[in-house]
Each structure stands twice: as structure tokens, then as C-alpha cells.
């Protein structure tokens with residue numbers, strides 16, 4: 256089974272459309288989304304509709320729950336807080352209710368899906384280093400967990416002795432081993448590559464492939480400016496930080 260995994264769309268409609276078009280061309284069986292559907296970008300309403308239309312499973316990220324009034328705005332930095340308030344204003348009441356009810360984790364095709372971490376999913380910790388990945392592997396049983404939140408695509412591999420990090424575009428999975436894979440961000444990549452990012456897990460080929468998709472970054476950035484959102488949210492997209 257081939258499953259496309261998207262995450263951290265962050266209301267970037269131009270990036271989301273380009274990614275969904277790319278996924279359409281790659282013959283996948285399903286698409287799932289790991290959350291942070293809104294926040295930062297200018298088009299939360301259209302993005303949310305498109306995500307619900309296209310994805311078999313959609314998780315709640317911290318920005319989604321903040322926009323739905325489930326997490327206090329005070330947990331966010333000023334710029335993120337402004338964007339959460341904007342998303343909350345732009346979403347319909349029905350959309351906010353839907354966001355509030357989204358699951359924080361799910362199992363799909365034998366993979367554990369979470370937004371930030373398999374460990375305390377509701378606390379939204381950041382897994383960037385091998386020591387944090389080690390804690391996540393030790394916290395519960397899973398073979399392959401897929402996550403987002405840091406906007407940095409990578410794979411941690413636990414061979415039973417140590418945890419190693421891969422940043423290759425394709426990773427062959429060893430059946431006996433365990434993996435923690437960050438699928439990167441569709442709408443706000445932070446690895447200095449402005450192209451939208453997503454991953455495909457192929458359970459027959461035992462592989463994870465990352466895909467980078469060109470999209471009209473200038474248009475997304477202009478929409479942010481026109482919406483009156485903080486300027487920095489538009490300019491960071493141009494450089495992928």
C-alpha cells in the first residue's frame with residue numbers, strides 16, 4: 256500500500272494545491288494529514304476544505320486546536336498568535352467545531368500517526384535530535400511513527416542498539432527495525448528549501464520517499480501580505496525558514 260503523508264499545510268493554498276496535484280500523479284492508495292492545517296498562511300478556510308476532501312485521516316496540530324479555542328493563545332509566540340487569531344476569524348463556526356474534534360493520533364495502515372511526538376502527543380514537544388528520538392522510541396511500542404511539527408524532513412532509525420538519523424530523499428526500511436519519520440511541511444518548510452515537502456510510505460517496497468514540489472511561493476507570500484498578517488510570515492516562505 257502506498258500512502259502519501261502531508262503535514263503542516265499552515266493555510267498555504269498554493270503549496271497544498273501543488274502537492275495534491277503531485278500526489279495525484281504518483282498513484283497512491285490514500286493520503287493522510289498530520290495536522291497544523293491552519294495558522295501562519297492566508298487561506299485557512301479553503302485549505303481545510305481541501306484537506307478534508309483529500310485525506311482519509313486528519314490529525315489536530317497545536318495551531319488547529321488554538322484556532323478552535325482548545326489551546327491558549329499564550330502558548331504561542333506573538334507572530335504565531337496573530338496568525339492563529341486570523342485563522343480563527345476566517346474559519347466558519349462549523350470548521351472550528353470540526354478542528355476541535357480531530358484526533359491527536361491515529362493508526363493508519365500499521366503506522367502510528369501523530370502531529371509532534373508519540374510521547375505525550377498533547378504536549379507538542381519537538382523531536383529534532385537523536386536523544387529526543389530515543390525517548391520517543393522508548394516511550395511506547397511502534398514500528399513506524401510518522402510526525403510533523405518541526406517542519407524538517409528526516410528519518411530516525413532504531414536498529415535495537417542505537418538511533419541514527421537519515422536525511423536522504425529515499426530510505427529503505429529494514430523489517431525488524433523501528434523508524435520515526437518526520438514528513439516535513441507542505442506550507443512552511445524550514446530546511447532552507449522553499450519547495451513544499453511531503454512523503455510517501457510504500458509498505459510493499461518497505462520504503463519512505465520524500466518529495467519536494469515547486470509552487471508559486473511569491474503568490475503565497477503576497478496573499479499573506481494582502482491579508483494583513485505579519486510580513487515575516489510571507490518573507491520566510493521565499494527562503495524556506
Ligand code: ZN
Nearest residue numbers: 263291316404
Ligand atoms: Zn506546524
